[in-house]
Amino acid sequence: LAKTTQPPSMEAYEGQEVNVSCSHTNIATSEYIYWYRQVPHQGPQFIIQGYKDYVVNEVASLFISADRKLSTLSLPWVSLRDAAVYYCIVTARGSALGRLHFGAGTQLIVIP
Amino acid sequence: ETAVFQTPNYHVTQVGNEVSFNCKQTLGHDTMYWYKQDSKKLLKIMFSYNNKQLIVNETVPRRFSPQSSDKAHLNLRIKSVEPEDSAVYLCASSIGVNQDTQYFGPGTRLLVL
Numbered sequence: 001l002a003k004t005t006q007p008p009s010m011e012a013y014e015g016q017e018v019n020v021s022c023s024h025t026n027i028a029t030s031e032y033i034y035w036y037r038q039v040p041h042q043g044p045q046f047i048i049q050g051y052k053d054y055v056v057n058e059v060a061s062l063f064i065s066a067d068r069k070l071s072t073l074s075l076p077w078v079s080l081r082d083a084a085v086y087y088c089i090v091t092a093r094g095s096a097l098g099r100l101h102f103g104a105g106t107q108l109i110v111i112p
Numbered sequence: 113e114t115a116v117f118q119t120p121n122y123h124v125t126q127v128g129n130e131v132s133f134n135c136k137q138t139l140g141h142d143t144m145y146w147y148k149q150d151s152k153k154l155l156k157i158m159f160s161y162n163n164k165q166l167i168v169n170e171t172v173p174r175r176f177s178p179q180s181s182d183k184a185h186l187n188l189r190i191k192s193v194e195p196e197d198s199a200v201y202l203c204a205s206s207i208g209v210n211q212d213t214q215y216f217g218p219g220t221r222l223l224v225l
Contacts, residue, residue: 034213041218041219042216042218042219043116043202043203043204043216043217043218043219044155044202044214044216045216046213046214046215049213085153099145099157099160099168100155100157100214101157102154102155102156103154104152104153104154105153
């Protein structure tokens with residue numbers, strides 16, 4: 001399983017776009033990139049997933065570098081509700097174990 | 113909208129007692145999981161159940177035992193709790209064992225005195 005590296009924390013003002021980076025230098029060809037977030041007193045919530053290039057949904061967008069060693073989660077127009085810990089996870093799709101290995105994540109602090 | 117339900121929200125107990133946590137999902141998923149989140153907020157998988165069959169046991173202590181009556185329910189029993197068991201226990205589900213999009217409940221916070 002590829003190890004991921006994220007900044008421990010970030011700060012942003014309400015209304016700003018936020019980009020959270022994740023390094024996964026040993027990612028395997030079978031592995032996908034997943035992003036979850038967790039707000040206090042709740043369980044993690046799935047945000048987005050991707051394999052290469054660019055993925056976008058109604059919540060966020062995900063850019064993956066050409067060599068797939070770096071991904072960036074982009075949150076447009078953050079609000080106070082986006083204050084959470086953001087987890088980048090790399091795992092093989094279709095793995096028989098179905099496990100997610102969570103790292104320490106990135107604590108996003110949103111300033112009013 | 114919540115679709116993975118956990119009870120209780122909080123539980124305080126003393127060392128040596130037995131506790132039991134409940135989890136129910138209304139998503140029709142086949143696979144359910146238990147995770148432990150420690151004081152440093154690190155999440156670690158404990159068990160996975162696919163359609164009532166245990167498929168993963170991450171070598172947790174024997175005092176932990178998952179219990180499943182059907183694929184919508186996965187409970188967790190801890191016999192003789194110890195101080196290091198204080199944590200948040202998170203239940204999750206996914207469509208199948210090969211699906212990595214998991215849906216989590218709000219967690220049960222356990223404090224062992």
